[in-house]
Amino acid sequence: MKFDSSVRREIGYVTLGTALLTAAEIGVFYLCGYYAPKVLFGAILSAVGGILNFFLLAVTVTRVLTYSPEEEAAAKGLLKLSRISRMLFLLAILAVGVIFFSPWSTLITVFFPRVIIGVRSVAVRRESAANAPIPTDGADGDEPDESENGDPDEGDADEPEPKGSDEDGTDEN
């Protein structure tokens, strides 16, 4: 399956970020005096599980978006199947980590991909806001909020009009 370049980039970010955070977590455990091989193995198992979970989500999303709007039910079914199987996979990974390795390092590490995704989603939102097209036709083109609405004069419609204008507009009375 061929991934979109943006999806590949996100997978790379998540993998790299999770690896860095896991290393930092192991360092904190070591500094606190709780380091043991079980802690290391639990963290690695959980990190691999979290990254694989995100990769499988990317595979599912990429495949789901090839469906046409008429096949919406099939797309939803595929996503549901993927979600249930990924949840069972994570359950198995966490159960193995908690029973055979360290529970705390296993359970903390599984949240690291989510932290990276949260940070990335904020960064992507900022990037898209920075790359938004700046209006050139309006006289006051320096207001980004107005350009998002599409009509720079739309904001003026919400402002209260002076009393005299209403009276002038009602010529029938």
Place this chain on the structure above:
Amino acid sequence: MELAIALIFAGCALGAGIAMIAGIGPGIGEGYAVGKACEIIGRQPECKGSVTTTMLMGCAVAETTGLYALVIAILLIFVAPNLLGNKLISLISENKDMVKELAEAAAKKG
């Protein structure tokens, strides 16, 4: 003591089951998002790249609550019974005489 331990196990299992109710919400949300994404890509195929990225992020963020529930359920199933059971056993062994008296009083009443 067996009854107390059985109650602890039952409470943990019930709690884990109730925690997993939180897994329903992300499923509904993701299904809705997929429906809308298919609709938009059918209407504007040139937006596929940005829709894919946005949906990937959205699905991952939406799944986080389900993951919280899963972690709580795992804690309740695998970690809590051992902790609570050990604490109960140590508590009973520390106060053996009091437990014996209480058991005798209960037997007399019964």
